[in-house]
Every structure is written in C-alpha cells, then in structure tokens.
Amino acid sequence: MGxxxxxxxxxxxxxxxxxxxxxxxxxxxxxxxxxxxxxxxRIKEWQEHGYVxxxxxxxxxxxxxxxxxxxxxxxxxxxxxxxxRFGETISHGKDVPYMVPTVAFTNFxxxxxxVAVDAGVEAIHLxxxxxxxxxxxSEAFKRxxxxxxxxxxxxxxxxxxAQYRASKLKAFLYKRCLDLLCTELKEYAQVKYQRDxxxxxxxxxxxxxxxxxxxxxxxxxxxxxTVDGYIxxxxxxxxxxxxxxxxxxxERTFETAYLEYGIMQELARGTxxxxxFLHDPIEDNPNYDWDDYKSNYVKTLVASLFHPDVFRxxxxxxxxxxxxxxxxxxxxxxxxxxxxxxxxxxLIIINILRDMEQDFVEWEANMxxxxxxxxxxxxxxxxxxxxxxxxxxxxxxxxxxEMLKGRKAKELLYWSDFYGLALPFLKSGIPVRPVQLDNIRxxxxxxxDYNTLILSYEFMKPEAPDIHLGLSQWVQNxxxxxxxxxxxxxxxxxxxxxxxxxxxxxxxAEHLFETLGVDPNATEAIHRVGKGSVSILSKHPKECAxxxxxxxxxxxxxxxxxxxxxxxQILSNSVWEEKNYLLIKxxxxxxxxxxxxxxxxxxxxxxxxxxxxxxHNLTIREEINVQPGNQSLLYDLNYxxxxxxxxxxxxxxxxxxxxxxxxxxxxxxxxxxxxxxVSRIRCANEPVKVLVAKQSNNYTEINFKWDQxxxxxxxxxxxxxxxxKIKIIV
Numbered sequence: 001m002g003x004x005x006x007x008x009x010x011x012x013x014x015x016x017x018x019x020x021x022x023x024x025x026x027x028x029x030x031x032x033x034x035x036x037x038x039x040x041x042r043i044k045e046w047q048e049h050g051y052v053x054x055x056x057x058x059x060x061x062x063x064x065x066x067x068x069x070x071x072x073x074x075x076x077x078x079x080x081x082x083x084x085r086f087g088e089t090i091s092h093g094k095d096v097p098y099m100v101p102t103v104a105f106t107n108f109x110x111x112x113x114x115v116a117v118d119a120g121v122e123a124i125h126l127x128x129x130x131x132x133x134x135x136x137x138s139e140a141f142k143r144x145x146x147x148x149x150x151x152x153x154x155x156x157x158x159x160x161x162a163q164y165r166a167s168k169l170k171a172f173l174y175k176r177c178l179d180l181l182c183t184e185l186k187e188y189a190q191v192k193y194q195r196d197x198x199x200x201x202x203x204x205x206x207x208x209x210x211x212x213x214x215x216x217x218x219x220x221x222x223x224x225x226t227v228d229g230y231i232x233x234x235x236x237x238x239x240x241x242x243x244x245x246x247x248x249x250x251e252r253t254f255e256t257a258y259l260e261y262g263i264m265q266e267l268a269r270g271t272x273x274x275x276x277f278l279h280d281p282i283e284d285n286p287n288y289d290w291d292d293y294k295s296n297y298v299k300t301l302v303a304s305l306f307h308p309d310v311f312r313x314x315x316x317x318x319x320x321x322x323x324x325x326x327x328x329x330x331x332x333x334x335x336x337x338x339x340x341x342x343x344x345x346x347l348i349i350i351n352i353l354r355d356m357e358q359d360f361v362e363w364e365a366n367m368x369x370x371x372x373x374x375x376x377x378x379x380x381x382x383x384x385x386x387x388x389x390x391x392x393x394x395x396x397x398x399x400x401x402e403m404l405k406g407r408k409a410k411e412l413l414y415w416s417d418f419y420g421l422a423l424p425f426l427k428s429g430i431p432v433r434p435v436q437l438d439n440i441r442x443x444x445x446x447x448x449d450y451n452t453l454i455l456s457y458e459f460m461k462p463e464a465p466d467i468h469l470g471l472s473q474w475v476q477n478x479x480x481x482x483x484x485x486x487x488x489x490x491x492x493x494x495x496x497x498x499x500x501x502x503x504x505x506x507x508x509a510e511h512l513f514e515t516l517g518v519d520p521n522a523t524e525a526i527h528r529v530g531k532g533s534v535s536i537l538s539k540h541p542k543e544c545a546x547x548x549x550x551x552x553x554x555x556x557x558x559x560x561x562x563x564x565x566x567x568x569q570i571l572s573n574s575v576w577e578e579k580n581y582l583l584i585k586x587x588x589x590x591x592x593x594x595x596x597x598x599x600x601x602x603x604x605x606x607x608x609x610x611x612x613x614x615x616h617n618l619t620i621r622e623e624i625n626v627q628p629g630n631q632s633l634l635y636d637l638n639y640x641x642x643x644x645x646x647x648x649x650x651x652x653x654x655x656x657x658x659x660x661x662x663x664x665x666x667x668x669x670x671x672x673x674x675x676x677x678v679s680r681i682r683c684a685n686e687p688v689k690v691l692v693a694k695q696s697n698n699y700t701e702i703n704f705k706w707d708q709x710x711x712x713x714x715x716x717x718x719x720x721x722x723x724x725k726i727k728i729i730v
Contacts, residue, residue: 010354013316014056019045021673023319024721026654031056040119055116056125061092067108082135090132100140101177110181123198131170133213133382164494167380170215182226202231205260208238211415213382219438229274232264236283236296243419244545253296257303263434265307277304278314281322289330302631305591311357315350343675344616347652358587368574371435371453372421378460381491417459420544424551427598429579440470447474456484456541457508468515476530480561484537535561588639596629603627611635618680620707637710651679667726671719682712691727692717
C-alpha cells in the first residue's frame with residue numbers, strides 16, 4: 001500500500017450534499033450529483049479539497065418539471081413519461097417520471113448538462129438508462145414505434161413478438177439518446193474550452209436488469225464511440241435478490257454479486273474503456289441493522305475482487321447517509337449511527353482498494369473458467385401475454401417485495417433459467433463467468449480466454465446468425481460447447497432472422513446445430529466437431545435449479561465434455577476439481593469465499609502470517625478459519641517482504657507522503673473527521689518511539705504495539721482531513 005496519483009482515478013464516490021469533513025474520504029475523485037443552483041459551489045468546494053471532480057446525473061429520470069410542464073419550449077411533455085398498460089405513470093418520485101428518451105428530451109438534457117461543462121467538471125456520468133418492461137404505452141413510445149418499425153404500434157402485452165420488439169426498441173432509444181448527447185457535449189467542450197470531456201455510464205448489471213424487469217442498452221454501449229467507460233452498479237440491494245438452487249429460494253448475496261460483477265466486466269474487457277466496480281456499505285432499503293449491512297457489504301466487496309482485470313472502484317454512493325445517517329438497532333429499539341469499528345474497517349478497505357492493480361494474480365486451482373453465455377436479449381423476454389394482473393409488477397426495485405404477488409412474477413424475479421446454469425458450478429468452487437454472447441460479433445478474438453462455454457436459447461435469443469459462425473469457428477479450433485434446452489420457450493416464435501422468409505428454423509438452436517454440423521437427435525450426447533466438441537442436454541435450464549440431481553447431470557456432462565477435449569490435448573493443463581470455496585491472490589492480497597450448499601461443510605484453513613484486513617484492529621493472524629457462507633480478505637506478510645525502510649501495510653487513512661528524515665520516517669496521512677485512525681506499518685526494527693502531530697510540527701508521543709513475528713507496529717490516532725503527521729523514530 002502506498003501513494004497513488006489522483007489522476008489515476010482508482011477510487012471515487014458520488015454525493016449530492018456539499019463538502020463536509022466527515023465525508024472527506026480522500027478518494028481520487030468525487031462525482032457531484034445533480035444539476036441545480038448549488039452545483040457550481042459544490043464542484044468548487046470539492047476541487048479546493050484536492051479532488052478530481054466529475055458530475056453524475058440521471059438520464060432516465062430527474063427533476064425535470066420545467067420540461068414536463070412546458071416551461072422549456074412551450075409544449076407539455078408528460079406524453080413522454082413511461083406508462084404501463086393500465087395508463088399509470090411509472091415514477092421515481094412525485095413529478096419524477098421515468099422518461100421515454102425522445103429526441104426532444106435528449107436535446108433538453110444536452111442543454112441542461114452544458115452548465116456542468118461550463119463549471120469545469122472533467123467527466124460526466126449519465127446513470128441508469130432504464131426503460132421498464134411494463135412500460136411501452138405512452139404516446140411518445142407509440143410514435144417511436146411507428147418511426148422505427150414503419151407500422152402502427154402494437155400493445156406489448158398482446159403477444160410475445162410484440163413484447164420482444166417493444167424491448168428491442170426500448171434499448172435502441174436509450175442507445176440513441178446517449179450517442180447524441182455524448183457526441184454533442186464532447187464537441188461543445190472542444191469548441192468552447194479546447195478540453196477533452198469524458199462520458200461514463202453507471203448501470204446495473206445485465207443480470208439485475210433482467211431480474212428486475214428493466215431494459216437498458218447494456219452491451220450496445222460498446223458501439224457508442226463517445227462512451228469512455230462504466231460504473232458497475234452492483235451492491236447489496238441488487239445482489240440480495242433471491243434466486244433458487246436445489247429447489248430452495250433465498251438470498252445468495254455473494255454468489256449473485258460474483259456473477260453480476262462478472263458480466264459487467266465484459267463491457268470493458270479487451271477495450272481501453274474504464275470500469276469501476278461499485279460497493280455500498282449499506283443499501284437503499286433503510287430498514288436493516290448495521291450487522292446486516294456489514295455482512296452483505298463484505299460479500300459484495302469480496303465478490304468484486306475475484307475479477308482482477310478491474311482495479312477501479314466506486315467505494316460508496318452517498319457517504320453522507322453512511323457516516324452521518326442513523327439506522328435501526330438490532331433490537332429494533334430506536335436507531336444508531338455507524339459503529340466506530342465498522343467505520344474504521346470501511347476506511348481500511350477504501351484505502352487498500354487503490355492497490356488492487358497487481359502484476360501477480362493466481363487462482364488456487366488449475367482449472368480454466370467455464371463461461372455461461374448471456375445476450376442483451378434476456379431483457380426482451382421478461383413478460384408474457386398469459387400473465388394475470390397479479391403477475392404484473394408495476395415497478396420492482398428490490399425494496400418492496402410485497403409488490404410481487406403472482407407466482408409467475410416471482411419466477412421471473414428468481415430467474416432460474418440463468419442461475420440453473422451458473423450456480424451448480426459456482427457452488428462447487430469452479431470458476432464460472434458470464435460471457436457476453438453479443439460480443440462475438442464485435443471482437444474476433446473475444447472467446448480466446450475460454451475453453452468451455454454453456455449456452456441456452458430458452459431465455460434469450462441470438463441477435464444475428466453470424467454469432468453462430470463465430471461459435472462454430474471457436475469449436476472447430478478446440479472449444480467445448482454445451483447446449484442446454486428443450487425448445488419449449490414461446491419466444492422461439494418471435495419474428496426474427498431464424499424464421500423469416502428464406503429461413504426454415506423453428507428455433508435459433510436448430511440454425512446453430514446446422515452451422516456446427518451436429519444432429520441434435522443423434523443418440524450420443526457428445527459430438528466431435530473439428531478439434532472441439534459439442535454436447536446437448538435436452539432440459540430446460542431452470543430444471544437445473546430445481547434439484548441437485550439435475551444440477552449434477554449438468555455438471556457431469558460439462559466434466560465429460562472437457563475431459564474428452566483434454567484427451568485430445570486440445571485444452572491447457574486444466575484439471576477438473578470441485579471444492580467448497582474460491583481463492584485468488586492479487587499480489588499480497590489473499591481473497592477467499594467459502595460456499596454453503598456445497599460439496600461439504602468444511603471450513604477453509606489457511607496457515608501463514610497475515611493481516612486481517614476485515615478486522616478494524618488489523619490483527620496479525622497465523623491461522624485463518626473461514627466457515628461456509630463467509631469470506632476473508634487478507635494481506636500476506638510473506639509476500640515480497642521489505643527488508644529496509646518502512647512499509648505501510650494498511651491504514652484507515654490515505655497515505656499522502658512518506659519521507660525519511662535523518663534515518664527517521666515521517667508519514668503524512670489524511671482521513672475523515674471522527675473515523676478512528678489506525679495503521680499497520682512494517683519496519684526493519686522496532687521503533688524507539690512514535691510521535692504524531694496535527695497541522696503543525698507540535699509532536700506528541702503515542703503508544704504503539706510491536707509484533708515481533710511480522711516486524712510490524714500498530715498505531716491508533718485521530719483522523720483529520722487536513723492531515724496528521726506520524727513520525728517513527730528508529
């Protein structure tokens with residue numbers, strides 16, 4: 001852990017309130033939220049305190065009453081609010097509807113955001129381009145349908161084809177909005193200020209949007225050249241959405257977050273675009289206690305660290321509600337502020353996250369990852385004409401589960417189609433990753449990192465036939481493809497390329513098998529294709545979530561397929577190994593999670609010399625025991641040990657500077673007011689004494705604890721955003 005330049009923008013947070021020393025978390029950048037009369041003042045305050053300043057604003061909803069009520073152009077724009085089939089406006093709050101992103105609305109946003117460009121922000125984040133599945137009934141959407149499809153609007157609930165086409169249009173509209181907006185504002189910044197302006201899109205994962213029944217451009221963002229990156233909005237609120245495994249419905253926060261972060265990284269993999277992973281120490285639902293918030297925060301945090309290609313983080317949305325808010329006590333008798341121990345732990349984690357870009361990455365297993373293919377079209381199949389009124393969720397955002405009354409609505413929320421393919425492997429400690437099917441068309445070598453892929457068209461569809469050409473080439477070169485499906489999905493009937501004039505395929509899978517040269521009705525389950533193989537499991541994927549027998553059948557087929565390829569020496573030295581945990585090393589950081597509902601209930605035992613980074617006291621441990629359902633984050637003190645000088649291992653403060661003065665060392669640290677300061681520092685020898693000073697050089701001696709095993713000292717002090725000097729006399 002050391003000093004990092006702020007321009008690297010490794011860590012940041014979003015905040016709508018003005019600067020305050022209790023939320024001065026000393027990250028690299030801050031995203032000032034919202035455009036209002038106070039925006040310029042807020043931007044200036046954060047800049048004066050050393051932050052790189054971005055702006056964040058909503059792109060699908062916001063305080064746009066002047067536009068809605070005709071004060072911008074003399075025309076009322078309430079016809080552009082998203083509406084459901086009952087004529088109800090879908091809202092984010094009073095007079096804050098979700099919008100149909102018409103050209104007029106896009107022009108309004110563009111003009112509104114120019115004010116932020118004038119204020120000097122270096123980047124703009126346009127968050128959550130969201131079109132609800134239940135929407136598609138407003139007059140503006142009907143007009144857009146006629147323009148796009150060149151035919152009169154069809155109510156989306158009338159057929160699966162209408163639903164599919166409505167969703168495709170919804171994704172296009174927000175892609176168009178972002179393309180127009182980013183292009184014009186980048187040109188504006190160049191012409192008026194000769195300045196490069198960056199645009200990022202904070203968005204939920206494809207997995208979460210599918211579960212919550214929201215349509216968004218997702219991988220289509222890759223085709224917008226003016227988008228510079230993304231924030232993966234994954235947090236407790238999204239990842240505690242229940243799913244089904246072995247017939248049991250419950251929250252599986254770690255597993256869901258692991259898969260959510262996994263699909264989000266596919267928006268940046270192989271490109272120069274930036275990706276930040278979001279963490280939230282609490283969540284939008286204010287009714288939980290601090291123990292619940294912390295437990296789920298740790299699960300999402302650790303889940304994100306299993307994706308080492310990403311090393312930038314939004315460490316918190318709204319730190320003001322975390323460090324200055326109150327939440328229910330565990331006994332439900334009143335509310336309480338954040339415990340000092342949790343606040344300290346958060347600052348320790350926030351500061352080590354800047355150090356996650358490591359040249360050494362190693363998984364504990366010699367097994368190649370298994371990919372589960374996902375397409376943006378999963379969002380297009382989230383409603384059905386046969387649904388009863390109670391199956392229709394007006395708007396579900398994870399905070400009001402009682403809104404889901406119908407059985408079919410709950411089945412859609414749990415989304416066993418996908419989890420049935422992913423959880424059997426993740427629960428067995430096998431590195432499984434979602435893979436973006438659509439990217440096969442965009443990047444010729446997109447699948448090169450995978451030897452085994454699982455695919456089903458029972459809950460999504462391929463957008464074009466050339467995807468199958470890419471898959472066929474990958475199999476011919478040695479890939480193992482496992483197809484799972486029984487052909488029962490009603491959405492096979494939508495009017496798409498596989499069944500339009502000139503095509504004779506009842507399902508897109510039939511076209512895939514023809515492209516591969518495979519007879520799906522053959523008696524053998526595994527087919528040799530070139531240097532690779534194709535296997536077919538004739539089950540609906542959701543069956544693999546319903547009981548362990550079906551899950552085992554899927555696992556066994558995948559294992560046999562990969563072993564067959566290995567016999568032909570096509571794959572690397574991958575060895576099939578099932579266990580009840582995942583473990584990865586990123587430089588000195590050891591990250592692990594032990595699964596419940598796994599092949600056994602054994603804890604994970606580690607021996608060595610570690611700093612427990614989830615412990616607010618930064619305790620040294622020689623033995624680690626992680627129970628099923630839990631995680632740990634450790635610093636390995638035996639990793640590339642420093643023999644001379646000093647090294648800050650971890651701290652609840654930002655290390656601004658380390659200088660040597662006459663063989664002694666002075667460390668300048670900064671941290672938010674009222675969060676306890678703690679540092680674990682390695683020294684060649686035990687110090688004679690340790691002194692601290694605030695602002696001035698008026699030092700006072702403090703106690704420290706020396707650990708002979710690790711040659712580290714532990715010190716406690718009071719954080720201060722203006723700075724604290726720590727002087728170590730050796």
